[in-house]
Amino acid sequence: MSKVEEKLQELGLTLPEPPAKGGAYAPVKQFGKGLYYVSGCGPSTDGSAITGKLGEDVTVEQGYAYAQGCMLNVLAVLKREIGDLDKVKNAVKVTCFVASTPDFYAQPQVANGGTELLMKVFGEEIGTPSRSAIGMSVLPGNMPVETEALFEVE
Amino acid sequence: MSKVEEKLQELGLTLPEPPAKGGAYAPVKQFGKGLYYVSGCGPSTDGSAITGKLGEDVTVEQGYAYAQGCMLNVLAVLKREIGDLDKVKNAVKVTCFVASTPDFYAQPQVANGGTELLMKVFGEEIGTPSRSAIGMSVLPGNMPVETEALFEVE
Amino acid sequence: MSKVEEKLQELGLTLPEPPAKGGAYAPVKQFGKGLYYVSGCGPSTDGSAITGKLGEDVTVEQGYAYAQGCMLNVLAVLKREIGDLDKVKNAVKVTCFVASTPDFYAQPQVANGGTELLMKVFGEEIGTPSRSAIGMSVLPGNMPVETEALFEVE
Numbered sequence: 001m002s003k004v005e006e007k008l009q010e011l012g013l014t015l016p017e018p019p020a021k022g023g024a025y026a027p028v029k030q031f032g033k034g035l036y037y038v039s040g041c042g043p044s045t046d047g048s049a050i051t052g053k054l055g056e057d058v059t060v061e062q063g064y065a066y067a068q069g070c071m072l073n074v075l076a077v078l079k080r081e082i083g084d085l086d087k088v089k090n091a092v093k094v095t096c097f098v099a100s101t102p103d104f105y106a107q108p109q110v111a112n113g114g115t116e117l118l119m120k121v122f123g124e125e126i127g128t129p130s131r132s133a134i135g136m137s138v139l140p141g142n143m144p145v146e147t148e149a150l151f152e153v154e
Numbered sequence: 155m156s157k158v159e160e161k162l163q164e165l166g167l168t169l170p171e172p173p174a175k176g177g178a179y180a181p182v183k184q185f186g187k188g189l190y191y192v193s194g195c196g197p198s199t200d201g202s203a204i205t206g207k208l209g210e211d212v213t214v215e216q217g218y219a220y221a222q223g224c225m226l227n228v229l230a231v232l233k234r235e236i237g238d239l240d241k242v243k244n245a246v247k248v249t250c251f252v253a254s255t256p257d258f259y260a261q262p263q264v265a266n267g268g269t270e271l272l273m274k275v276f277g278e279e280i281g282t283p284s285r286s287a288i289g290m291s292v293l294p295g296n297m298p299v300e301t302e303a304l305f306e307v308e
Numbered sequence: 309m310s311k312v313e314e315k316l317q318e319l320g321l322t323l324p325e326p327p328a329k330g331g332a333y334a335p336v337k338q339f340g341k342g343l344y345y346v347s348g349c350g351p352s353t354d355g356s357a358i359t360g361k362l363g364e365d366v367t368v369e370q371g372y373a374y375a376q377g378c379m380l381n382v383l384a385v386l387k388r389e390i391g392d393l394d395k396v397k398n399a400v401k402v403t404c405f406v407a408s409t410p411d412f413y414a415q416p417q418v419a420n421g422g423t424e425l426l427m428k429v430f431g432e433e434i435g436t437p438s439r440s441a442i443g444m445s446v447l448p449g450n451m452p453v454e455t456e457a458l459f460e461v462e
Contacts, residue, residue, distance in 0.1 A: 023262035024269040025285035031246040031306050032186060032340060040286035053256070092339040097288050100446050101256075102361070102409075107448045108331035115332040131333035132348035132456045134405050135446035138254050138289035140261045148286045152339050177416035178423040179439035185400040185460050186340060194440035207410070251442050255410075292408050292443035294415045302440045 004075075004085035007121040013068075016045035018076040022140060027077045034089075034153045036081065040097065041073035042143040051142040054135075055104025058144045063106075067096055067113030070147035074114075075121075082153050090152035091118045091129040097146040100135035107133040114147050158229075158239035161275040167222075170199035172230040176294060181231045188243075188307045192231050194251065196297040197223035205296040208289075209258025212298045217260075221250055221267030224301035228268075229275075236307050244306035245272045245283040251300040254289035261287040268301050312383075312393035315429040321376075324353035326384040330448060335385045342397075342461045344389065348405065349381035350451040359450040362443075363412025366452045371414075375404055375421030378455035382422075383429075390461050398460035399426045399437040405454040408443035415441040422455050 001009070008014060019041060021027060028038045043066035044050045050066060052058040058066070071094075079085050096111035098104075111133035118127040129149070139146050155163075162168060173195060175181060182192045197220035198204045204220060206212040212220070225248075233239050250265035252258075265287035272281040283303070293300050309317070316322060327349060329335060336346045351374035352358045358374060360366040366374070379402075387393050404419035406412075419441035426435040437457070447454045 023285070023287065024266045024273060024282070025248070026282045027284070029244070029246050029282075029284040031244050031304075032189065035340065037247045037284040037304075039284040040288070090337070090339050092337050093345045094333070095286070097286070099289075102291075102446050103450075104446060105448060105450045107446075112332045119332060128332070128334045128337075130335070130337040130345040130347040130456075131331070132403070132405070132454065133331065133448060134348070134454065135407075135444055135448075136289055137291040137410075137445040138256050138258060138261075140259060140287060140289075142257075142259045146286065146288065148284075150339075150345075177439070177441065178420045178427060178436070179402070180436045181438070183398070183400050183436075183438040185398050185458075186343065191401045191438040191458075193438040194442070249440070251440070253443075256445075290443055291445040292410050292412060292415075294413060294441060294443075296411075296413045300440065300442065302438075 002084050002086040004121045015076045016072055018080050019073050028081045036151045036153055038074045038077050038149045040146045040148045041070050043069035043145050045069050045072050052144050053099045053101055055101030060106050060109050063110035063144060064113035066145040067110050068117050070145050071114035071117045074147055074149050087154045088151055089154050091122060091127050092152055093150040094129045094131045095148050096133045097136045097139060099139045099144050107135050156238050156240040158275045169230045170226055172234050173227050182235045190305045190307055192228045192303045194300045194302045195224050195227035197299050199223050199226050206298050207253045207255055208298060209255030214260050214263050217264035217298060218267035220299040221264050222271050224299050225268035225271045228301055228303050241308045242305055243308050245276060245281050246306055247304040248283045248285045249302050250287045251290045251293060253293045253298050261289050310392050310394040312429045323384045324380055326388050327381050336389045344459045344461055346382045346385050346457045348454045348456045349378050351377035351453050353377050353380050360452045361407045361409055363409030368414050368417050371418035371453060372421035374453040375418050376425050378453050379422035379425045382455055382457050395462045396459055397462050399430060399435050400460055401458040402437045402439045403456050404441045405444045405447060407447045407452050415443050
């Protein structure tokens with residue numbers, strides 16, 4: 001088992017099956033020298049539908065957990081592509097899209113659910129990405145959170 | 155004629171004139187080794203105004219066609235910069251911004267209009283990008299769809 | 309003093325202190341060969357709270373000034389990381405997130421406040437980035453504008 005997956009296990013988490021694609025795109029695309037762009041992933045790690053908006057019917061605590069679920073999906077997609085998550089040498093950039101009513105302002109607290117997971121499993125130097133956390137009108141399938149990420153791999 | 159433009163012709167499509175700039179930015183910027191970021195392009199391929207939102211006054215079918223128009227503009231901008239679209243070796247990442255009412259959930263079906271075009275003209279290996287499709291409150295000039303893209307070129 | 313900071317001074321501007329982080333992320337992350345992704349920065353250059361939405365309680369003129377403030381923060385974050393802004397050889401990509409009511413359509417005019425600053429201080433060749441300017445439902449802390457940027461550095 002890779003060190004990253006050992007860390008996940010210590011946190012009581014396991015990598016899900018990579019989510020099914022929702023359209024005409026690649027779940028992850030390699031480019032340049034060891035760069036991998038992972039497409040926007042939703043929060044469900046078991047195929048169930050998770051819906052709703054922050055500020056309406058999803059709490060910040062739920063949003064945090066959903067952002068963690070999005071990141072688990074991102075990591076599952078990346079692992080399928082590169083074979084071993086211990087080869088990740090840099091979590092470069094995360095964009096966390098948060099479906100929000102116009103008066104919900106805590107997108108960063110939601111997004112932390114994903115980026116704190118990266119920091120725990122990869123360590124702070126590798127795992128702390130640049131990030132934008134932004135409030136969307138709505139997301140595909142009425143998902144509350146969606147996350148895309150850019151990684152650099154050995 | 156390039157192979158990519160032959161494919162477009164077979165589909166009954168032609169590259170438009172690259173759209174006029176709408177502000178202080180470069181339509182495309184080269185960086186790294188053969189990487190090109192194309193700025194957000196709207197759907198109009200003839201200079202006419204296309205306006206509206208998905209979930210309100212634009213149907214999914216129209217949105218699909220508009221996303222295809224956005225991608226034709228992206229390709230027109232890229233061709234002007236690199237001279238020949240056959241030099242594209244990787245459609246890396248597409249972000250499809252869909253102006254959406256808060257209860258419109260089919261952003262991926264709209265975004266497919268752009269990414270399916272890439273797959274048809276470049277082939278699946280080169281032309282299938284990573285992607286995020288997200289619902290925006292509103293877009294410049296009340297456009298229904300806007301698309302930005304990252305390419306790798308020989 | 310660097311040439312870039314001399315230019316800022318000529319414009320009557322100074323680099324602020326880099327803004328405090330608002331969550332679990334890196335203000336900027338280096339990757340590839342000299343690439344730096346700067347995380348989403350808000351408009352306040354003195355720690356005060358700036359709130360509101362375009363189309364409601366923030367004018368286009370204010371939005372332009374706020375986008376300039378976002379970019380000053382982006383440059384402050386980048387300078388702390390690389391030491392000297394004269395080492396910037398390419399402003400690659402800017403995404404300007406504009407908190408907008410659904411009937412506000414002038415995101416590009418707002419975003420120009422940031423990208424025109426880049427063009428003035430770095431010159432047109434280096435300083436003109438690719439860009440997307442998009443209308444968000446809402447931004448963290450009810451900020452009117454947020455900007456992320458990708459730079460290439462010597």
